[in-house]
Amino acid sequence: MIRKLKEDKITVALPKGRLFNQTISIFKDAEILSEDLNSETRKLIIESKDFYFLLVRAKDVPTYVENGIADLGVAGDDVILESCPDVYIPVDLNIGVCSIVVAGLPESKEKYFSNPTSIKVSTKYPKITQSFFAEKGIKAQIIELYGSVELAPLVGLSDFIVDIVETGRTLKENGLIVIDHIRKSSAKLIINRVSYKTNKDKVYPIIEKLHKILKKGDQ
Structure with a gap:
């Protein structure tokens, strides 16, 4: 199902728990996401208007992104340095510090x-x-x-x-x-290399909005 609909929506791999909630909060503040999502659900795939969110173990996030199952993901430096995934890392979300x-x-x-x-x-x-x-x-x-x-x-x-x-x-x-x-160590936005190029019309605005909201938070 995800592969069939992937052209219509961006797929994001997120770890369960607090980092999920913090990421969703940043996405909403940046006006990337408009809906409230239920973090207590037992579902492993949460669908919103523009996204699929895959709820996975923190150490598995880079695997889903590197292999193209997810376009984007959020992973801490500890996970990234340990797994050394071949992905783009354009944004430090400064959460999970x-x-x-x-x-x-x-x-x-x-x-x-x-x-x-x-x-x-x-x-x-x-x-x-x-x-x-x-x-x-x-x-x-x-x-x-x-x-x-x-x-x-x-x-x-x-x-x-x-x-x-x-x-x-x-x-x-x-x-x-x-x-x-x-x-x-802090959580970073990571992006699949192919998605970064083929879905740039959707991926680039996400990066720009995150940079904007995070820069505003630093002021």
């Missing part, structure tokens, strides 16, 4: 800054982690986990973790501290 950090137990801080030759790091982001420590000249043994990475230093699975942090509350409640900052 957080930090990618190295964290660990307080007593591990001294070890981290004493130029260790090798450390163990648990993370959901092996590519980001490998690149960061390689640049620092540290050989990191990376242990890939898919949830509750904060547990790893507590039970001795690893010395440190690399994760995204917004408020730091989860770290604090588990007795961990931020030891090093890797980079800021």
Whole structure:
């Protein structure tokens, strides 16, 4: 159904949850979208006047966009840097802002800054982690986990973790501290390369309206 109607509407891949709501709010403020959408629906495809919205896992957004199932998508830097999709990234939406950090137990801080030759790091982001420590000249043994990475230093699975942090509350409640900052992460608009060219009459106005509303918000 989506492929058949795709010429008539733009398809947007969005992660479920707060980032979905924030994106829809920006689209409405920018007068890209006129309708209210029900974010609590169990539907995976939401249709509006001009769009199809595909509700997917955050890490899957680049896959849908890169493969042309979605024309547009919204993904955080953490997801983009980890998946390295072949897409255009024209707009920083400045939502979903957080930090990618190295964290660990307080007593591990001294070890981290004493130029260790090798450390163990648990993370959901092996590519980001490998690149960061390689640049620092540290050989990191990376242990890939898919949830509750904060547990790893507590039970001795690893010395440190690399994760995204917004408020730091989860770290604090588990007795961990931020030891090093890797980079800021925020949500970006990503665009399929073919759609960027073939649907430019629809895609370009979206980019322009987003730039305009975001610039206005900075003033």
